[in-house]
Amino acid sequence: MNTLLRRQLIMGGVILAALLAAPFVLPMYWVIVLTEILTMSLFALSFNLLFGYAGLLSFGQAGFFGAGGYFAVLTLIHGPQSLWAALAAGLLGAALLALVIGWFCVRLDEIYFAILTLGFGMMLFTVAHNWRTVTGGSDGLGGFTVPEMSLLGFQVNLFNPKNFYLLVLFLVVLGVLLLLRVVQSPFGLLLKATRENSNRVSFVGANVRSVRLFAFVLAGALAGIGGALFALFNRIASPEMLHWSFSGKAVLMTILGGSGVFLGPAAGAAIFFVLEHVITAYTTNWMLFLGAILVVLVLAFPKGVLGSLLGLYARRWKGPKP
Amino acid sequence: MTEQILLEVQKVSRSFGKFQALRNVSLRIQPGRLCALIGPNGAGKTTFYNVVSGRYRPTSGRVFFEGRNIARAPAHRLVGMGLLRSFQITNIFPALTVLENVLVPLVVHHGSSFACFGSIGRRPDLAEEAEQILSRVGLAGQSHRVVSTLAYGDKRLIEIAIVLARRPRLVLLDEPTAGMNPEETDRMIRLIRDLSERSDTTFFITEHDMKVVFSVAEKIFVLNQGEMLAEGTPEEIRANPEVKRAYLGGSLDAAGI
Amino acid sequence: MLLFLISMGLTTVFGVMGVLNFAHGSLFMLGAYFCMQFVRWVGSFWVGLLVGPPIVAVLSILIERYLLRPLYGRDVSFQLLLTFGIMLFLDDGVRLIWGAAYHLVNPPDILSGVIPFFSQTYPVYRLFLVLLGPLLGIALWAFFTFTRWGKILRAAAMDRQMAEIIGVRVPVLFTAVFAFGAWLAALGGALAAPHQSVGPAMGERIIIESFIVVVIGGMGSFPGAFVGALILGLMNSFGTTLVPDLQMALPYILLAVVLLTRPRGIFGGEA
Numbered sequence: 001m002n003t004l005l006r007r008q009l010i011m012g013g014v015i016l017a018a019l020l021a022a023p024f025v026l027p028m029y030w031v032i033v034l035t036e037i038l039t040m041s042l043f044a045l046s047f048n049l050l051f052g053y054a055g056l057l058s059f060g061q062a063g064f065f066g067a068g069g070y071f072a073v074l075t076l077i078h079g080p081q082s083l084w085a086a087l088a089a090g091l092l093g094a095a096l097l098a099l100v101i102g103w104f105c106v107r108l109d110e111i112y113f114a115i116l117t118l119g120f121g122m123m124l125f126t127v128a129h130n131w132r133t134v135t136g137g138s139d140g141l142g143g144f145t146v147p148e149m150s151l152l153g154f155q156v157n158l159f160n161p162k163n164f165y166l167l168v169l170f171l172v173v174l175g176v177l178l179l180l181r182v183v184q185s186p187f188g189l190l191l192k193a194t195r196e197n198s199n200r201v202s203f204v205g206a207n208v209r210s211v212r213l214f215a216f217v218l219a220g221a222l223a224g225i226g227g228a229l230f231a232l233f234n235r236i237a238s239p240e241m242l243h244w245s246f247s248g249k250a251v252l253m254t255i256l257g258g259s260g261v262f263l264g265p266a267a268g269a270a271i272f273f274v275l276e277h278v279i280t281a282y283t284t285n286w287m288l289f290l291g292a293i294l295v296v297l298v299l300a301f302p303k304g305v306l307g308s309l310l311g312l313y314a315r316r317w318k319g320p321k322p
Numbered sequence: 323m324t325e326q327i328l329l330e331v332q333k334v335s336r337s338f339g340k341f342q343a344l345r346n347v348s349l350r351i352q353p354g355r356l357c358a359l360i361g362p363n364g365a366g367k368t369t370f371y372n373v374v375s376g377r378y379r380p381t382s383g384r385v386f387f388e389g390r391n392i393a394r395a396p397a398h399r400l401v402g403m404g405l406l407r408s409f410q411i412t413n414i415f416p417a418l419t420v421l422e423n424v425l426v427p428l429v430v431h432h433g434s435s436f437a438c439f440g441s442i443g444r445r446p447d448l449a450e451e452a453e454q455i456l457s458r459v460g461l462a463g464q465s466h467r468v469v470s471t472l473a474y475g476d477k478r479l480i481e482i483a484i485v486l487a488r489r490p491r492l493v494l495l496d497e498p499t500a501g502m503n504p505e506e507t508d509r510m511i512r513l514i515r516d517l518s519e520r521s522d523t524t525f526f527i528t529e530h531d532m533k534v535v536f537s538v539a540e541k542i543f544v545l546n547q548g549e550m551l552a553e554g555t556p557e558e559i560r561a562n563p564e565v566k567r568a569y570l571g572g573s574l575d576a577a578g579i
Numbered sequence: 580m581l582l583f584l585i586s587m588g589l590t591t592v593f594g595v596m597g598v599l600n601f602a603h604g605s606l607f608m609l610g611a612y613f614c615m616q617f618v619r620w621v622g623s624f625w626v627g628l629l630v631g632p633p634i635v636a637v638l639s640i641l642i643e644r645y646l647l648r649p650l651y652g653r654d655v656s657f658q659l660l661l662t663f664g665i666m667l668f669l670d671d672g673v674r675l676i677w678g679a680a681y682h683l684v685n686p687p688d689i690l691s692g693v694i695p696f697f698s699q700t701y702p703v704y705r706l707f708l709v710l711l712g713p714l715l716g717i718a719l720w721a722f723f724t725f726t727r728w729g730k731i732l733r734a735a736a737m738d739r740q741m742a743e744i745i746g747v748r749v750p751v752l753f754t755a756v757f758a759f760g761a762w763l764a765a766l767g768g769a770l771a772a773p774h775q776s777v778g779p780a781m782g783e784r785i786i787i788e789s790f791i792v793v794v795i796g797g798m799g800s801f802p803g804a805f806v807g808a809l810i811l812g813l814m815n816s817f818g819t820t821l822v823p824d825l826q827m828a829l830p831y832i833l834l835a836v837v838l839l840t841r842p843r844g845i846f847g848g849e850a
Contacts, residue, residue, distance in 0.1 A: 057656045119831040126828035186429040187438040193426045196415040204427035205401030285675045291667030298661045
C-alpha cells in the first residue's frame with residue numbers, strides 16, 4: 001500500500017471514530033446533515049471509481065443513484081416491509097441497469113462516453129418523471145414508511161435519526177471498504193492501466209470493454225445503494241435524483257476533494273455541504289460561488305482540496321526532492 | 323515439409339481507401355528462427371505488423387498463427403494465443419511504476435483480470451515474476467520508479483518487458499532500437515539475441531538500423547512499396563541487386579551495412 | 580431555428596478548438612437578458628439585438644483568454660469541467676442581477692401581432708424567425724465558403740496543426756472562434772427574447788438540446804448543425820402529438836442511436 005493511501009486510511013480511521021461518536025455528542029441537526037453527507041459521499045466515491053480510476057467521465061451516474069432510490073421505495077410500497085429487501089432491490093436494480101446501459105456506453109471513448117451516459121441518465125429521468133402510474137411522476141414516490149430494521153434479532157426503530165445515521169454510516173463504511181479492496185486488487189491495477197493507455201491494455205490481452213463494464217456495474221451498484229438510502233432518508237424518491245444536474249453534484253464533490261486520492265470525493269462531499277451551509281446563510285446565489293470555486297479549482301488546484309493538502313504534507317514531511 | 327510453421331501470411335493486401343499499403347504479401351516464419359522485416363520508408367512494414375497483430379483486418383488474404391486463421395481476431399484475443407507486438411512509438415503506462423507496468427500484463431496472463439477482492443500486495447508470486455522479467459531486460463532495482471521519469475532507452479526496455487510478461491510464442495518487435503544511441507542499441511541487440519536463444523519465444527523484428535538486422539537475423543524479408551521484394555539469409559539479401567536498387571538506388575552500404 | 584444558431588456556435592467551437600462548451604447555453608441566455616435590458620433602457624429591440632450579442636462576445640473573449648486558455652494542454656475532462664463551472668456561475672449570476680422571475684420582451688412593432696394562417700393565427704415574430712433562420716444559415720455558409728476568415732476557420736477546424744504551420748496564429752484564432760461562437764449564441768438569445776420568456780433556466784434548457792444537435796449533426800460540421808437542428812425540431816413537434824409521454828426522452832434516444840451507430844454524426848469527419 002503506498003504511503004498516500006495509508007495516510008488517508010489513518011485519517012479515515014480517526015474520522016470514523018469521530019463519526020461513531022457523533023450522534024451521541026452532536027445536536028440532532030448535525031446528525032441529520034452528516035447522514036446526508038455520508039450518503040452523498042458514497043455517490044461521489046462511486047463516481048470516482050469511473051472518473052479517477054478508470055478515466056471515464058460519466059454524467060449519468062445520477063440515473064443509477066435515483067433508480068436505486070425508486071427500486072427501494074417501490075419494494076416498500078408493493079413488496080415486503082423489509083429494510084434489507086428494499087436496499088437489496090436498490091442495489092440489484094441499479095446494478096442491472098448499469099449492466100445494460102454500460103454495455104452500450106463502454107463502446108465509446110472520452111467525450112462521447114460522457115455524452116452518452118448523460119443521454120441514458122436523462123432517459124431514466126424521463127421514465128421517472130413521466131410514468132405517473134408507477135413512479136408517481138414529477139411529484140415523486142412517497143407514501144411509504146421506513147420499516148424497522150431487524151438486526152440480530154432486535155428491531156431497530158429507524159425513525160430515530162440517530163439509528164438511521166448509524167445504519168447509513170455502517171453501509172457507507174462497508175461501501176468504502178469494498179471500493180478500497182477493488183482499487184487495490186489486480187482488477188484495480190488493470191483499471192488504472194486502461195486509464196493510462198487503453199490501447200496497450202488490449203495489446204496485453206485484456207478486453208478493455210469488459211474491464212470498463214465491470215467497473216461501470218460496480219459504480220452503478222454503489223450509487224444504487226446511495227440512492228436507496230437517500231430516498232429512505234428523505235421519505236421520497238423524486239425524479240430530480242436522476243437529472244444530469246444531480247450527476248453534476250457527484251462530479252463537483254469529486255473535483256472539490258480531488259479525484260486522484262481515494263477519499264477525495266468523500267472529503268469533497270463534506271466540503272460541499274459545509275460550503276453550502278455557510279454560503280446560503282448569506283445569499284441565495286450559492287451556485288454562483290460554487291461555479292467560481294469550481295473554476296478556481298480546475299485552474300489552480302486540479303488535485304482538489306484533499307489532494308493538494310496531502311501533496312503539500314508529503315512534501316513538507318519528506319523535505320525537498322533530491 | 324515436416325517443419326512447423328508458426329506464422330503464415332498468405333497473399334495479404336490492405337488498402338486504405340484508394341491507397342494500397344500492402345499487396346499480396348506472403349511469408350512464413352518457423353519457430354525459433356529470428357526473422358527481420360526490412361524495407362525503405364513507406365514500404366508498409368508497420369501496416370504489415372498492424373494487420374498481423376490484429377489492429378487492422380486485411381482487405382484480402384489470410385493470416386495463420388499456429389495453424390489457426392486469425393485474420394478476423396481482435397488484438398486481445400491474439401495476445402491470448404501467444405502473438406504479441408511491441409510498438410515503435412513507446413506505448414506504455416506512464417503514471418504507473420516500472421513494476422506495475424509489468425504487473426498489468428501478468429495479471430491478465432494469470433487470468434486475474436477481474437479479481438477485485440484481493441489486494442495485489444497479497445500476490446507476491448506476481449511481484450516476483452515481474453521482478454524476474456525486469457532483471458532479464460536489465461531493469462532490476464528500478465521497480466518503484468514511475469515510468470514517466472525513466473530515460474528513453476529504459477522505457478524501450480519496458481516495452482519489451484511488457485511483451486515478455488505474456489510468455490509469447492511470437493513477438494513482433496516494431497523498431498526496438500528506434501531513437502536509441504549506439505550504446506543502447508548494442509544493449510538491445512544483445513538482449514534480443516539472448517532472449518531469442520534462451521527462450522521459447524520467436525522474435526520477428528522490423529528495423530531501420532541495418533546493423534541490428536544483420537547482426538541478429540537468421541532470415542530477412544524485404545518489403546518495398548507494399549510488396550514482398552525478396553527473402554533469404556542475410557548473405558543472400560546483401561547480394562541481391564533488387565534490394566540494393568530499392569534502397570535509394572544506391573548500395574546497402576549507404577543504408578549502413 | 581434558434582437551436583440551429585446556437586448549435587452552429589457550439590459546433591464551430593468544438594470543431595476548431597476541440598472544446599465542448601457547457602456554458603454555451605448560458606451565453607445564449609445572456610444574449611437574451613442583455614437584449615431585454617436594452618429594450619428597457621432604450622426602448623428598441625433592434626438596439627438590443629445589435630448591441631447585446633457583441634457584449635457577450637467580449638465577455639467570452641475574457642473567458643477564453645484567462646480561464647480556458649491555460650487548460651489547452653490538459654485532459655479534455657478538465658475543459659468540460661471548467662465550462663461547467665462557468666455555466667453554474669453565469670446561470671446564477673443572472674439570477675443575482677435580474678432576479679429569478681421570468682420577463683417578457685415584446686417584439687418590435689413591425690414584427691408584432693398575428694397573421695391568419697389557414698385556420699389558425701400565427702405570430703408574425705415566429706414567421707420572422709422561421710424566415711431568418713435559413714437566411715442566416717446561408718449568410719454563414721457564404722461567410723465560411725467565400726471569405727478569407729471563413730476559409731481559415733474551416734481549415735483550422737479540419738487540421739489545427741496544418742493551420743499553425745501555414746502561419747495562422749492559433750491563440751488569436753481560438754479567441755476569435757470562441758467569441759464568434761458566443762456571438763452566435765447570444766444572437767440566438769436576443770432573437771429568442773420576444774419569443775420565449777426570458778428567465779434563468781433558459782441556458783440549462785438549451786444546452787442539452789444543442790449538445791444533441793451537435794452530436795447528431797457531427798461535431799465541427801456546419802451543415803451538420805443545420806440538419807441536426809432541423810431533425811430535432813421536427814422530432815419535438817411530431818413527438819408532442821404522437822408520443823406525448825416519450826416526447827421528453829426522444830432527443831436522448833436519438834442521441835444514443837446516433838452515438839452508437841455513427842458516433843461521428845451525420846456529417847462528421849474524424850471522430
